[in-house]
Amino acid sequence: QLQASGGGLVQAGGSLRLSCKASGATLRDYGIAWFRQAPGKEREGVGCIGGFSGKTYYVESDKGRFDISISDAENTVYLQMYNLRPEDTGVYYCAADFKSFKDCSLYSPIMDFWGKGTQVTVSS
Numbered sequence: 001q002l003q004a005s006g007g008g009l010v011q012a013g014g015s016l017r018l019s020c021k022a023s024g025a026t027l028r029d030y031g032i033a034w035f036r037q038a039p040g041k042e043r044e045g046v047g048c049i050g051g052f053s054g055k056t057y058y059v060e061s062d063k064g065r066f067d068i069s070i071s072d073a074e075n076t077v078y079l080q081m082y083n084l085r086p087e088d089t090g091v092y093y094c095a096a097d098f099k100s101f102k103d104c105s106l107y108s109p110i111m112d113f114w115g116k117g118t119q120v121t122v123s124s
Contacts (some may be wrong), residue, residue, distance in 0.1 A: 002115030018079040020094030031100030032077040038090035045106030047122045052101040091117035
């Protein structure tokens with residue numbers, strides 16, 4: 001089971017850190033992906049991390065602004081977001097895929113588990 005948290009309201013240029021905490025599974029055994037769904041739009045990938053390898057991948061628009069990391073002690077994946085823009089507004093979801101524990105994936109149909117989303121609102 002995954003639980004995403006940490007969303008909120010922030011001004012443009014601000015920062016937020018989202019958490020994706022797992023229970024009943026060890027995140028190092030999975031690829032963990034973050035997705036975002038803006039109002040009226042389809043869900044899109046943001047970035048991901050291979051739990052075993054620690055390798056990360058970010059979509060082009062988020063490179064240099066977002067950072068994904070894993071805490072073994074907390075069994076939690078973090079999405080640190082900097083320099084937030086109004087277009088980053090949306091519900092953020094984390095998902096886990098057992099098959100992509102080395103090279104993570106943002107292909108949502110293969111995800112094994114999804115957490116409930118957390119709302120991020122960036123005001124201009």
